[in-house]
Amino acid sequence: MSVAFIMLVHTALDRAEQVARHWSESGCPVVIHVDARVRRRDYAAFVDSLSDLSNVVFSPRHRIEWGTWSIVAATQSAAEIALSRFLDVGHVFLASGSCLPLRPVQELKDYLATRPRTDFIESVTTEDVPWTVGGLDRERFTLRFPFSWRKQRRLFDAYVTFQRRIGFSRKMPPGLVPHLGSQWWCLTRQTLSAILEDPERDMYDSYFAKVWIPDESYFQSLVRIYGQHIESRSLTLSKFDFQGKPHIFYDDHLQLLRRSDCFVARKIWPQADKLYSSFLSNDPAVTKNAEPNPGKIDRLFTKAVERRTRGRAGLYMQSRFPNDGWENGRTSARYSVFEGFGDLFEDFEEWLGKSLGSRVHGHLFHPERVMYSGNETVFNGCLSDSAALRDYGPRSFLTNLIWNTRGERQCFLFGPGDQQDISWFMACDPNAQISVITGAWAVPLFHSNQNFSSIRRQAAALQKVEAAHLNILRSPHTRARVRIWSMADFIQNPMEPLQIIIDEIAPRGQRRLTEAPRMVDLRGFGQFLQNLRNQGMQPYLMGDFPVGDDPETPPREQRRPYLVK
Structure with missing residues (x-):
């Protein structure tokens, strides 16, 4: 044989x-x-x-x-x-x-x-086939398909919809159980x-001639009979x-x-x-x-x-750019975002870098330029510090930054003065750790030497932006790890929240903070907020700062002079 x-x-x-x-x-x-x-x-x-x-x-x-x-x-x-x-x-x-x-x-x-x-x-049997594509399994045997799916797609879809609407259903030949x-x-x-020699072949041929993709069902069904x-x-x-x-x-x-x-x-x-x-x-x-x-x-x-x-987590390419929500992980690694810390503490990036032993950037989404760590103009993966290039695709900028630095935790500052188009992306990213001190944006205004009318306008605008950003972070759709403190609550005991953040970023280090970053001078800040209220603005994001009860700023350490012989 x-x-x-x-x-x-x-x-x-x-x-x-x-x-x-x-x-x-x-x-x-x-x-x-x-x-x-x-x-x-x-x-x-x-x-x-x-x-x-x-x-x-x-x-x-x-x-x-x-x-x-x-x-x-x-x-x-x-x-x-x-x-x-x-x-x-x-x-x-x-x-x-x-x-x-x-x-x-x-x-x-x-x-x-x-x-x-x-x-x-x-x-x-059609009930057990998981690989049918196009939504037609049992229906390919009960509807008629006189039009080509490839060449007459509109007619094909319209005729299927019409048959479903009127409840049309073909009768199967007696004793036939559809198989695929x-x-x-x-x-x-x-x-x-x-x-091929069945006396009823004409009946089967006539029936399967109107079945969709009959080459996957004709012999597969009739073999069960013979x-x-x-x-x-x-x-x-x-x-x-x-x-x-x-x-x-x-x-x-x-x-x-x-x-x-x-x-x-x-x-x-x-x-x-x-x-x-x-x-x-x-x-x-x-x-x-x-x-x-x-x-x-x-x-x-x-x-x-x-x-x-699905692709690789956090990697986007022209050849596989997914629909929104279809990506396999928005970014490829964990990263940390600090909002308000750079305004409340002096040289916060330097202190955080030493505490973690990693690289800390400034405001990556600053409207004028990308503030990379070390004031670099070009970063890993040839990422430019151009704000125009970054703002053309802020999501792509962030995902490329994280992808190009895999193995190294990225930390950067963010605030209401930055470009906000990235807010929803970060909030919905499980890899993001976002720590916020609300109202800290008022500290640079407090120390600025501008006309108070100008300060009042800027404060109102920044508060509105941050309030919208906080609504995003508190949304039920948020997947990031978010911690939010008002400025008044944070400065009461800054070491505790800072230790929590450090422990989450570097859990293996088990580092106990021995010193906090240097906080800016806040004497007179309560009166500053009252002046804003007197001008018709309500600064509510900072928390409770009563007038005359200014927070104490630890004095700078005085070092003894020494003589070099």
Whole structure:
């Protein structure tokens, strides 16, 4: 008993000729169907290239349209020829012109000879199929699909919607239970001939002619009626991505294909010279006598699909820029944002850098320029300090900064005077740690030497911006780690909140703070706030600062002078 191959060819005729010759010279008859859309001149040359092989024949040509009955009709025509012309054939193996045998043909013959009554075809009920794409599983059998999904998409969708609206439903042939599965199968002569010679074939053909993608359901459903022993799996390695498109194998997939132990793989890139030269050798050295097991490489395909759909956390590229909310992590690492600390403490960035042993930036979103640590003009990844470039894509700026400094905790200052477009992004980022001292923006105004009318206008504007920012941070959609203190509460005991922040940033360090950063002089700050109230503004974000009860600022440490001899 032998095995016959049916090849459905529509492109890369030179590669199809190589594979057909390989199977033919290995003693397997081949029936080839060539898409009627292939030019006559190319078709004639293809036929002539195989004319020296007596066991290679061509079937009547059909014009193939994806998702339509034409694929099944072409398969039926080729199968009828295979069964009538080659009487010693025990199995018929359906393949495409882009398929490639992965193991010696004799190995496939021996495998099928020990299973003479077994049909290898993926056949699963519609309720159990997780991979249907497009929202049509059961409905592909109950609705009509006279329009091409690819060429007449609007008509296709409109007609489906219309049928759903009027409650249209087709009746299935008696005794038929719809099944779905891979198009690529290997059926016994008995089962395939029973399907093609069934007296009720016209009824089944008429029904499936209006089913969507019938090549994935016609044989898969009818084999359940006529098959004696069905192995619901394909001997062909065929992987699909999340959009339902087949994975294409290239030269660098050589070892991957060998590990699968499958007999045939689809879909092979026509220019994969290394794959074709390696597998079309019938080299007995590669004989495995192993059970086909595509599950061996499923992990790699699953990882590839995940990488394509989700990407790497915090990495955005032109080739995979996700829709908002689809990203796999907004940023790639944790970072800390300090709001109000730079206004309340002198040289806060320097103190924090020494306490953490890491780099601390100034206001990265300052309206005039990006204030990198050390006053650098270009940072990791060639990030410029240009405010215009940053503001063109503030989210991209921040994600690039975090990505380019992976392994090093980034800390920076933020406030109501900065560009606020990044507020929602940071608030919804689980990697962000945001610490806020509300109202601290008033301290620089308090120490400024401006006209009070100008100070009052600036204070009103900054308070409005910070209030909106605080509403974002308190939103139920916030995913960042947020801590908020009013300025009055914070200065009562600054060491405790500072220790909490340091412990969260560097939990392994277990560093106890021995000194706090130098707080600015706040004498007269309560009267300053009262003056703002007297001018008609209500400074409420700072907390309670009664007039005449100014907070005490620790005196600067006085060092003894010493004499150098």
